[in-house]
Amino acid sequence: MDKINAGDTAWVLVSAALVMLMTPALGFFYGGLVRRKNVLSTVMHSFFILALISVQWVLWGYSLSFGPDVKGLGLIGDLSWIGLRGVGIAPNADYAATIPHQAYMVFQMMFAVITPALITGAFAERKRFKAFVIFSLVWATLVYDPIAHWVWGHGGWLGKLGALDFAGGTVVHISSGVSALVAASVLGPRMLHREGDEPETVEPHDLTMVILGASLLWFGWFGFNAGSALGANGLAAIAFVNTNTAAAMAALTWITISWWHKGVPSAAGAAAGAVAGLVAITPAAGYVTPAASILIGLIVAGVCYFFVMMRDRIKVDDALDVWAVHGVGGTVGALLTGLFASAAVNSGGANGLLYGNPHQLWVQFIAVAASWIYSAVMTFLILKVMSFFIQLRVTAEDEVLGLDLSQHAEPAYSL
């Protein structure tokens, strides 16, 4: 039996708690961006998913994602770890040799929790709560769990191919970002009604809440990325530094672009830029140098800003820019990992194009393409099948009233 290391175990458990905090933080981030009549329903999406996927993960999600590979195909884990059967205190050397297997499991649980929560920003302000609940459970099982197995599961086909994804650029951000675009397209745009002579605006109702949410996301992301070193070691320190550096550089870049583009340094832009930087550094955090993380932050802010500006042109009402920030940002990060990765930083990784290994960029492209295609097709099928049995959107009357009252019969504010 492998020996449990106290420092590693403590760090991974603390990291799990940090990542847990990210999901309610996301709720605040999204909640501030919606209109005040929908803030409670938006926060509730994240909070409910925290509970929902926590149980799903224990019952079957972890087994599908990290359980023994079915027939050696690298596509999905089997059900032998269902209900965490056999997942105990003893470390599993296939994943983390110095921490209890359950510590690894609960750390991964928090990733499984936040991923479907990211999608909720796309269908905010119009999805029925019941449809959201069913979609989230089915999506986690049919989309997240298989992709997690491909990349991180023992024997997963993308992992065997050599794809580098330190903390979830493909597994978390591309899967959720692309699914968000599909979900927003299937549900259709939000309905804007007229109040008197003025058309209803969709301005964020509370930017202080957005900044608070983004700050807590930044904080929690240290667990997300540095925790993915799975030990209290030098690699965790590298990932920590890269995470902070990329977020900072992306925030600075986004602010600068918006300052020149719109004439003002946007506070909402600062938050969006930081999140874009955090997304892009996620797959690269443990493979690149701090200087590379500055370049990654710079590039992703410019690219994501462009795609956020393009939102109106693609005619899909991805309400809170989940695709433009997470889908595009995750793609940029995954590809740049193939550019900037250095085996000198992490001997368990590989060199990228800039260090003489162009093949790594090709492998990263395959991982990106597979995640895009699978997420898009499966999300479309899930929603289409669901639409035969259940109404996905609230009624027009409920949408005008707001989801806080129409879905929960609770106002967010009593000021």
Place this chain on the structure above:
Amino acid sequence: METTAAFIAFALLFVAWIFAPSQTQEKAQVAKKRDGRSGFLRPSQAT
């Protein structure tokens, strides 16, 4: 045995979600009246 019971409990919850009553407009309107200002406050009303 415990795992089976846990699965059954979660399955029952899932069934309960599927057949849960939908919030009616009447209840929403009651909530709106209960706190008429909430969620609908205009800047002009706030001052």
